[in-house]
Amino acid sequence: MSQQHAPISSKLPVLMHGADYNPDQWLHDPAVLEEDIRLMKLAGCNVMAIGIFSWASLEPEEGRFTFEWMDQVLDRFAANGIYAWLATPSGARPAWMSEKYAEVLRVEANRVRNLHGMRHNHCYTSPVYREKTSILNGKLAERYGNHPAVIGWHISNEFGGDCHCDYCQEAFRDWLKEKYGTLEELNKAWWTSFWAHTYTSWSQVESPAQHGEMMVHGHNLDWRRFVTAQTVDFCRHEIDSVRGVNPSLPATTNMHMIEGLDYRKFSEILDVISWDAYPTWHEYKDDSQLAASVAFYHDLYRSLKRKPFLLMESTPSLTNWQPVSKLKRPGMHQLSSLQAVAHGSDSVQYFQWRKSRGSSEKFHGAVVDHVGHEHTRVFQDVAYLGQTLKNISEVVGSATPSETAILFDWDNRWAVKDSQGPRNMGIKYEETVYAHHRALWKQGIATDIIGSEDSFDGYTLIIAPMLYLCREETGRKLEQFVEQGGTLVTTYWSGVVDESDLCHLGGFPGPLRKTLGIWAEEIEGLYDYDRNGLELSASNELGLSGTYEAHEICELIHTEGAEVLGVYTDDFYAGRPALTLNRLGEGRAYYMAARLKDDFLNDFYTAVAAEAGVSRALQTELPNGVSAAVRTDGTTDYVFLMNFSGESQQIELDERSYSDMESGDSVAATFELPVNGVKLLKRRSI
Template sequence: MKNREKRQVTRAHTLLHGGDYNPDQWLNRPDVLADDLKLMKLAHTNTYSVGIFAWSALEPEEGVYTFEWLDDIFETIYENGGNIILATPSGARPAWLSQTYPEVLRTNEMRLKQLQGARHNHCFSSPVYREKTQHINKLLADRYGNHPALVMWHVSNEYSGECHCELCQEAFKEWIKDTYHNDLTALNDAWWGPFWSHTFNDWSQIQSPSPIGEEAVHGLNLDWLRFVTDQTIDFYKNEIVPLRELTPSIPITTNFMADTDDLIPYQGLDYGKFAEHIDVITWDGYPAWHNDRESTADLAMKVGFIDDLYRSLKQQPFLLLESTPSAVNWHTVNKAKRPHMHLLSSMQMIAHGSDSIMYFQWRKSRGSSEKFHGAVVDHDNSSENRVFKDVAEVGQTLEKLSDVAGTTRPADVGILYDWENNWALKDAQGYGLETKRYTQTVQEHYRTFWEKDIPVDVIMKEQDFSSYKLLVVPMLYLLSLDTISRLKEFVANGGTLVSTYITGIVTEHDLTYLGGWPQDLQDIFGMNPLETDTLYPSDRNKVRYSGKEYELKEYASILEVNQAKIEGEYLEDFYANTPAITSHSFEKGKTYYIGGRLEQAFHEEFYGDIIKELGLSPIFPVKHEKGVSVQARQSETEDIIFVMNFTEEEQVVIFDKPVWDKLNDEELVGEVTVEKYGIKVVAVPLTN
């Protein structure tokens, strides 16, 4: 390897553009690799994730290493002006490893040992797999840690799944013993052991949940999911030991995901907990644009929610590490992005805090399962097709916006989201089994702020609440006394808190609170929810609020008001004319409780009133119709305002003050037309 001067190109200096690059698939085609370098220039890309699934190319036989091809890639990309995000290869094992060490194979919940193949199916507890991954990672760090092209470590890929082998069973038992301080009585109390005669009298009796064993003890299910997160993090921490030791100045990430069908955060791991252990949040975003079940603007709202959640995990810019420039290959219908949508969807990521637009994949595979997954370079190897030109347009746009990198998104509104709460609520055998939809409910409370261009942080219960004027906490079913105390402190110190039905029902062990709603919640809300009515999908009720009637469906809490003020009432059923919405002043702050699941028109009215009451406003106001989103990032000298049209027709927006168009180098003021799926990015100097 040649000695090179370190190029100072990092997240803080530029926006990254590029993608997953798999030269290991093309080592027998030097002409293809040569074309890649030419096309990288034409696409205006600058950064490439390399080596993600390359273990068999790096170590084709145990102890036999072939790094020369990767040496060449480092050199040619560096000489081409590019940066490398180097992956560790643990996401997919070579066949020799599974054959020689079968303990690395994962065991599923039916207690069946899986076979070699696919990916992401290794045992996180296996000492052999931990040793092998750490060893290959040390070799990579030794060889490439000082190379000037290296800007980040990409550890494994999309951690997911769980293993039920004997190694994991033993690890789970040790985790349980540690969690409950070696006290079986405490464990049995937390899991409500006497139910169905499930009291344990020896640690050896504990097993992971399984369809062929126990899966109805909610405390066990919840602790198992916590264990899976902790064991995955522990595996990750083992992987990064040599990276931290040998390359302490190189940031480390692993890519988070979202469930694409309904576009909610991935639920297999608690990313709030995982975020503490990585340097930069990255995620793989694949919204199903142009689907037939929701409007473009509805989907854009969900994308904004996940962006704001992942950005808020560390309160710093994140990276979009994977996306597609057009279609994917795993949706039921894999529809291509329409003209202008690729630039629009990319700018939405930047607007909400991303410092990159990266793709899976750079070049389409010739064979196997992802040969039709979207890519920058298609099978035609052309720079003239529509998708390649769309990518080049994004690259040119990012070059004009390089000063956006590293900038912030200040917010006065926090919306609380909690993975553990979702696990527990989904497991609860009550309410409506198909209508709980915790994440989607939180997104609906987020929607009004997104539509009104009010910046939002989507935060964890462990994060600091004190910087927010408004904290929205919908459906926090699982609510510990510690979190209740912190919410009470937030309100006492002057904050405004909004919560809803099905909040504060169980402890952190998924045990119900006895004696009714916790007293601290009754104190700060000035009321007490007595009962929750669950409605069939065909059932409807109505609530009167601020002189208007709004439709209610699925859930209604029957409330006993103490000191609270009644803001709205139910209109039908046996609880007609009883409180549905309340407010209460508590010490320096104020609370609101929404008793039922109400239509979006209510959220617009209700949160509109709170926005006025608290003086919340967009960072820079732009007049526009629904479906246009205005988001902002803020540097030390200016606000960068992204105006994005998520409607199916051109829209007119109004700038009351002159702004500078950063993409076209011209002043804009008054009425400005934004085409269908169009964007405007403008700068507004900060004034003292």
Template sequence: MSRRWNPVHPNVTGMLHGGDYNPDQWLDYPHIIDEDFRLMKLASANTFSVNIFGWSAIEPEEGVYRFEWLDSIMDRVAEQGGHIILATPSGARPAWMSEKYPEVLRVEANRVRNLHGVRHNHCFTSPIYRQKTQEMNRKLAERYKEHPALIMWHISNEYGGWCHCDLCQEAFRGWLKNKYDHDLDKLNHAWWTGFWSHRYSSWSQIESPAPHGENQVHGMNLDWQRFVTDQTIDFYQNEIVPLRELTPHIPVTTNFMGNYPHMRPFTGLNYEKFAKHVDVVTWDCYPPWHNDWQSTASLAKDVGFVNDLYRSLKDGQPFLIMECTPSLVNWHEVNKAKRAGMHKLSSIQSIAHGSDSILYFQWRKGRGASEKFHGAVVDHVGHEHTRVFRDVAEVGQVLNQLAPVVGSSMDAKVAIVYDWETDWAIADAQGFGKETKQYAATCQEHYRVFWERGIPVDVITPDKPLDGYKLVIAPMLYMVREGYAAKVESFVHSGGYFVATYATGMVNETDLVNLEGSPGPLKKVLGIWAEEIDTLYPAESRELVMTGGARYEAKDYVELIHLETAEALASFTSDFYKDKPALTVNRLGEGKAFYIASRNETSFQDDLYERLLDELQIGAPFPVQAGKGVSVQVRTDGKTDYVFVMNFTEEQQTVGWPGRSGLANLLTGEHVGEQLELEPYGAVVLSQSRE
């Protein structure tokens, strides 16, 4: 639903631009800090995340505090009219704490405790670490609660990983007791522990998954990952207690991540659950642009999917890009620099999908340690006369022009369902091809059809309501939660179209196979039952033919299904599933439910969804004539549409919108006619009143 959201803080009037600033590393170089503030103005940088790993600079010895440097930085940012996103420094703790309180150090799955070093090397369960982080956060809140630069709390940094220490083992057992009502028989049944004689006769026998057994008891693995998410959220909630108490007017967030090298949602934590506890979703976006396995346009589609997922976590509220790089990173397999124009284009893409910021890691390159060659706004040379600085300054100017877009949202009638727990469970499942399960990539392939056509999409999790959508697509929804089928049935009865695929509804929430067969609780709404899946070798394919005669190639997976109340729209032409349904439709109430029984070539998705879009009268909110590789996204506040037209190719593209003229180009302030030329990696942002 289109609306205008309030900015993250009343003092914010436009896009946030800046990033992760680490002046604590430069306290012995005051002239460099002075230079930073000069360069901030040149780059139109107005927002800085400070203190993310600053614990040892604030508390060099236990109980000895040094806030003077942070006071100075925050005051100087305020004097320039800028903003501070102030971090709690729990992502890495000082050496004195590891030495005095070794329980704060993380224990790996092999049950060996880590030595001091790196970051995120802490136990989320440790009472001492929880006490120390809360003490630190209280001091920060007491000191800066009224500071004019403070607009948001940045809690820790990129939460992730797990600890297997004795404290965490006891916490895991306690979590399981609560989940299974202190009934060990319930747990044994849910985990199917009769397998390989894994049955437990005492809670004390249960341990977290060890390296040699992580693929054995899938129910245990699922519950461990759920516990890790809950324990991480609990640690986060412990951190924010003094912040909520002392600064209730300041929003809190923590930076979510993506999965790489391919652009996928991060699966180390369930962000569906975590998002409920942050005021604003933020994430760190590091696509591998210019790689050798994927076109730029294809990668842009995957980035769009993750952006739309994170925007949808809080019902369409604009998110923030908390980190990106103006050039390269230092942790990809190949650390490729961005080509000319790509930083501006990728920044505009983030805004197009719902971000109200472009913030970087990092402002200035460090002089030593592992991130000294990670991309930054200010290079080691220390001045503004670099390609990257010029690119950042240009983006700063672009963001100034895009200030009217802040708070606007997207109006989607199509939703793709992505489920973190299904992703976990399919990763464990051993009945498919090891390399071809590709759950997230399959969701992104269905998303592609709409991305290429400029049709807005919400990427939603199963907890979200379906009201307001006309078309909901749930590829490979391997695990169907209790109550979800009833929600889908109500949606279809009311006139919605629902699309499911092979490998749907195979297991319940503890990864036990549904005894009524697949697609489990969704059998009624889909009107079919699935007997088995044939996994194809990479060189194999099968053919399916539509009732109208169109033929398509199936690859990777072909499912043998049977009709109950559904009717076939396509069938397979060979093998033991010859003449068996390949695509079905089940009419229920005012709507329809479709089932796709194989993984098919892209033209199948194109043709199927074109048909459904036509039936549902869903079109692009701003049709654009353009070549392949041009993406169109629209943000709106209900009164004004902001149209982002982006060329993700290395070729000049002519783009047009016949019948529309006098549109305002937000980037230049000029009016444009019915077409224009987009340079390679070029973009234009148009403004059109709905009145």
């Protein structure tokens, strides 16, 4: 059965390779553009993201537009087989606008309006800002919407932050009125009777602030939801302003690892998902733990639309804004870039093409260094990758089928970190999710990262670590999933509050209590030096044995139909359940009452995946630090073997027949994978 998606652009139905390109920084030197075209072709780059911060060059004075330089760039692109993601430049407005229209500048939570400067220092609600973006975007669309070099719209850049101006306060109140209808319902949802917070007029409601209200959890949660809604609405406003001339051009916006915005809401209005990845490679000799967390985010962004995404920004060498700016070691550029492709990206792109001569990112890695030619290690790395991407473009549009999913909701993320619960020194929500995902990644198990509002159909195994905010509807969906034969795994601090951040009454884990067959009576945070243990019961269902260390969080639970697979070893709750299994309908639900380390998670998920019948990329044991990922078109599987261990590793393939993805030659069943090595294989799909 075909599992092929259409290419993101029919103009460029290959793996995209390119960078953010800022020719407006070099308008004083026309020779730079000519040299850039030569170097782009030499590096195997076929697409550039252009105009991202070009507002001042496109509209240097209000109402005076200067498109000639953009004409020249795009025309030369078209003549040389290079394409463009054309950006709307709203990420940074020109100084003339800030000077003339103060309302476009963002107001911080302290209610002080910012000065001109930085990026995204503007108000998404401001009528003036919306009008100005619409005018410029419309002119860009009219002039370039049908240009042969343009393959899509790059909307703004890394949306983020919030504004607390009077426009935003009114918009927040209107959003709340739409959601709750009456103040009575709002007061009930926010539990404002606590500390006499009750509102008697809509005008009393303001955004959270450290010098005002910031301790009402439902208030905080709704503000974050509103900020996402308002930012999505601005993004939609931008898309609408460019869409009319050529509706067939896809629109994307480059996302980042930003906590403050719920990117699932953006996926509803975008045609393709793209994101920016900047890992701190080589902090340790073994990069595998970092690689697993990067894989999590690749999986997340792929899962937003369940089809290939774009790696819109990465660095070919280093950044200049991380605590330590470390160079990629030999092989790491190829390895880290192909990791994105392995997990579903149809592009590898960089920030930026040519290093800026001045300002805050003049030392940020780029394809072309200040020396200005191709005779650099980094340029050669990029060119080598460019050839590889050209050789393997048959993977474009191929799918990443998964029988396993991790539940990861932004509002749960916000709520659990705002909970003021068992461990305020660090609840480590993300780290916990990464740890569960990492145990699957080590086995080569493809994993989608989904939200509670997504469909659970097609999954065999769903993992929901720390599902603190659990709606009644989510509880019913998970109960039905298990009853119909699915396997669910969840943990401590789950089923605690509803969508308004109000505690479920009648016992935790609230809507999951029947599914899990347990009652969680108490939870405590442990000091860093505290330890407990999990002792597996003899002849338990999973066939595991021995004792594993528990730390940081432990929960006291009672079984209500669940069977005990393991008990605590220490303290006053020694002998009480720490790991349980509940059978419901045709399926199973596991519960971990304590935070357990990688050794347990690895053993546990190996057993659970086998029991659930979840498929792996390879039916063989891979060395530590080596990962495997598969994309498929339904006829051919594309297998990526990646060595993040920091050491050369011996690889043994399973019994299936493999060929090299680039050369087509047969591959031996055993081979050496060097440090930072990657092996690209093909096999026939089953």
